[in-house]
Amino acid sequence: MDDWVIRLIEGGGYWGIALLMVLENLVPPIPSELIMGVAGVALARGTMSFAPVLLAGTAGCTLGNYILFLIADRLGYERMEPLVDRWGRWLTMEWHDVERAGRFFRRHGHWIVFVMRFMPMFRTLISVPAGLSHMRHVPFLLYTAAGAAVWNTLLLMGGQWLGHRFTEAGQWIGWATLALAAITMAWYFWRVLTWKSTR
Template identity: 65%
Template sequence: MGEWIYEIVRQGGYLGIMFLMALENIIPPIPSEVIMGLGGIAVARGDMHFWPLLFWGTLGSALGNYVLFLIADRLGYERLRPFIDRWGRWLTLEWHDVEVAGRFLRRHGHWVVFVFRFMPMFRSVISIPAGLAHMGHVKFFAFTFVGAAIWNVALILGGKWLGQTLAQAEQWLGWATLAVAVVTVVFYVWRVLRWKPRSE
C-alpha cells in the first residue's frame, strides 16, 4: 500500500507536496505526518532534497491554513454562526466552542497560532478563530509558516531516519496511514453519535 503513496509523492515532486499539504489542512486526504514523512524517505533515497522539500511543504501548509483563515475573516461571527448552528452536529461543534476558542486566542495573543502548529488536532482549527478575531494577515501567515516549518523539519528528519533504517519504510508509513484513517473515521462516527448540544 505504501509504495503507491510514495510514488504519488515522488512523481508529484515539490509542487505535488505543496498541493497535498495545502489540501491536508482543508480536506485532509492524507495526514501531513505521512506526506512529509514520505518526503523524508525520498530525501534518504536521493529522490528529493531537504531544503526544497521543507520550503514547498511548509508553503503548502501555510496556504491551506490561510484559506481557512480568509473564510473566517470574511464571514465574521454574524455570518458564521448560522452555519455552525445548522451543521453543528456533523461538525461536532457548536457556537459556544467557537466563542471559547476566540476568547482563548484574544487572551493569550497571537503566539497561540504558532504553538498550535505543533498540536495535530488543532493545527488547522486555530485558523478559524484567528480569522474571526481579524488577526493581521501578514502576522498570521508568518506565525503559521514558521510554526509549520519547525514541525515539518521534525517530520522530514523522522522520515529520512526511517528511510535509512528500514528497507521497506514506505510500507510502514502506508499501513500507518490506513490505521490513522480508520481511527479517525471511527472517532468521528463516535463523536457524531454521542454529540449533543449543551442546550439539551
C-alpha cells in the same frame, strides 16, 4: 501500501507536495505525517532534495491555513453563528465552542498560532478563531509559516532517518498513517452519532 506511496509523492514532485499540504488543511484526514514522512523516505533514497521539499511543504501548509483564515475573517462571528447552529451536528460543535476558542485565542495571544502547529488536531482549527478575531494577515502568515517549517523539518528528518535504517520505512509510515486516519474517522462518526445539542 508500499513503494506506490513513495512513487506517488515522487511523481507529483515538489508541486505535488505543496498541493497535498494545502489539501491536508482543507480535507482531513490527509495527514501531514504521511506526506512529509514519505517525502523524508524519498530524501533517504536520493530522489528528492531537502530544501525544496521543506519549502514546498511549508508553502502548501501556510496556504491551506490561510484559506481557512480568510473564510473565517470574511464571515465574522455574526454570519458564522447561523452556519454553526445549522450544521452543528456535522461539525460536532456548538456556538459556545466557537466563542470559547475565540476567548482562548485572545487570552493567549497571537503566538498561539505558532504553538498550535505542533498539535495534530488543533494546528488547522486554530486558523478559524484567528480569522474570526480578525488577526492581522502578515503576523498570521509569519507565525503559520514558522510553525509549519519547524513541524515539517521534524517530519522530514524522521522519515529520512527511517528511510536510511529500514527498507520497509515507506510501508510502516503508510500503514501507521492509515490506522491513524481510520481511528480519526471512527472517532468523528461516533461524535456525530452521539452528539446532542445543549440548547
